[in-house]
Amino acid sequence: xQTVTQSQPEMSVQExxxxxxxxxxxxxxxxxxxxxxxxxxxxxxxxxIRQEAYKQQNATExxxxxxxxxxxxxxxxxxxxxxxxxxxMYFCAYSRASGTYKYIFGTGTRLKVLA
Amino acid sequence: xxxxxQDPRHKITKRGQNVTFRCDPIxxxxxLYWYRQTLGQGPEFLTYFQNEAQLEKSRLLxxxxxxxxxxxxxxxxxxxxxxxxxxxxxxxxSRPRSGTSASTDTQYFGPGTxxxxx
Numbered sequence: 001x002q003t004v005t006q007s008q009p010e011m012s013v014q015e016x017x018x019x020x021x022x023x024x025x026x027x028x029x030x031x032x033x034x035x036x037x038x039x040x041x042x043x044x045x046x047x048x049i050r051q052e053a054y055k056q057q058n059a060t061e062x063x064x065x066x067x068x069x070x071x072x073x074x075x076x077x078x079x080x081x082x083x084x085x086x087x088x089m090y091f092c093a094y095s096r097a098s099g100t101y102k103y104i105f106g107t108g109t110r111l112k113v114l115a
Numbered sequence: 116x117x118x119x120x121q122d123p124r125h126k127i128t129k130r131g132q133n134v135t136f137r138c139d140p141i142x143x144x145x146x147l148y149w150y151r152q153t154l155g156q157g158p159e160f161l162t163y164f165q166n167e168a169q170l171e172k173s174r175l176l177x178x179x180x181x182x183x184x185x186x187x188x189x190x191x192x193x194x195x196x197x198x199x200x201x202x203x204x205x206x207x208x209s210r211p212r213s214g215t216s217a218s219t220d221t222q223y224f225g226p227g228t229x230x231x232x233x
Binding site: 004035037100106108 | 146157159163218220222223224226
């Protein structure tokens with residue numbers, strides 16, 4: 001069975017600094033997708049960034065980038081130039097690239113941004 | 116694109132009562148998911164619809180839970196004889212049909228329905 005692990009329950013970062021959130025996963029599949037979602041307090045979950053496992057190039061979206069290490073089954077999120085609006089729960093998610101594409105989520109990392 | 120909507124946003128009920136939640140996906144999305152999120156945890160998959168067909172149910176979905184998507188548009192999730200352990204956030208997500216978007220693997224989430232069972 002696939003699993004996703006986020007070992008950092010909470011992280012803090014100073015405004016304008018850089019922070020990295022960790023995620024590891026376990027799967028026997030060779031083709032899959034990985035995602036980072038942001039869930040602000042009392043608001044809906046929104047996609048931050050996605051990575052296709054067959055692509056070696058790390059995904060980037062503006063201030064957000066990932067470090068995808070397929071052999072190590074690691075998928076970390078780097079947030080550059082952190083802003084107060086980045087404060088939220090961040091969830092790492094995995095889905096197979098076949099079947100239902102259902103997500104398997106980690107337990108989340110709460111990010112605090114300090115002014 | 117008005118996003119995924121869920122109704123109600125909050126529901127407080129007494130143990131033993133039945134509750135029903137509604138999800139309206141993004142209009143052109145034919146795939147729909149239900150997840151449950153308890154405090155301090157990530158969402159857990161409950162069930163999946165493609166059009167009106169329910170193609171997968173998690174073992175988390177006990178016989179007190181039933182989900183429908185009768186016309187392949189909105190979906191309902193009903194919990195019968197609620198228990199305190201059912202208290203959670205129930206999230207709905209939808210995904211585009213194949214061939215319509217570059218990211219047909221990506222799910223779009225609604226705001227959730229927070230259920231409190233007293």
